[in-house]
């Protein structure tokens with residue numbers, strides 16, 4: 001599998017990145033998940049994306065025990081120095097890694113939540129980098145504004161933007177706007193790897209076209225794709241190497257996942273705050289997702305203490 005440099009970080013990664021969010025969404029246990037990750041590593045993938053909120057550190061740790069030597073990206077929603085310090089130590093402890101390759105501020109770039117609004121967390125990451133606990137720092141963002149800020153901020157090494165051919169899930173612009181912002185960030189020397197190329201499942205019926213779009217973005221070193229089975233790994237690794245495989249073995253849900261809110265919703269708004277795409281709102285006392293903006297990431301469900309949100 002082709003590998004590319006992540007900007008000026010000195011880190012090289014495979015074009016396909018194993019996204020672990022879907023392991024959490026589908027409740028795949030650590031051992032089973034680690035086996036799927038190991039299969040991807042055997043097929044040329046050497047980049048794994050996780051996050052504190054995904055609860056998949058154990059999956060990645062077990063995979064690293066079986067197949068050490070791959071690049072790990074993680075993320076934390078921390079906004080302050082103290083909270084980021086806890087996140088870094090948690091990641092190093094639970095992943096059993098002295099150094100995390102890439103550590104991002106998760107879901108950064110929205111209104112009143114830009115890079116400078118999390119300056120305390122960023123300063124902590126920069127200190128960790130100077131101490132060798134982290135190799136590169138950056139942000140993940142569903143916002144065009146986030147990618148723009150990443151390009152302009154000298155402290156940022158890596159940007160993990162939402163990039164798909166429809167621009168679905170972008171609350172503040174079009175696919176073309178994100179394209180421009182990412183290109184500028186790339187020209188500024190940032191390492192970029194994309195997410196949500198299939199727009200939360202909506203583009204599964206057009207997966208060839210959707211991945212062709214993402215792979216043709218010259219600024220993306222890699223693209224994170226959620227995988228939960230060996231068949232998905234085989235299909236996606238072939239696609240990323242220019243081969244087309246029969247997808248009959250895949251259990252595809254052609255229309256993608258949708259958010260369903262149970263009647264027990266208390267309208268507390270925690271899910272609204274957790275949504276990185278600005279898709280959630282309280283309407284008539286109950287949470288509701290805007291299907292035009294929702295990319296089925298499931299973060300709203302993780303945030304709901306009453307367990308009222310399902311992805312169906």
Ligand code: SF4
Pocket residue numbers: 261264265266267268269270271272286287303304305306307308309
């Ligand atoms: S977090 Fe749960 S209870 Fe609160 S508004 Fe959202 S769905 Fe309703």
Ligand code: SF4
Pocket residue numbers: 259274275276277278279280289290293294295296297298299300301
């Ligand atoms: S799944 Fe939930 S958090 Fe994710 S984009 Fe949709 S509404 Fe927002």
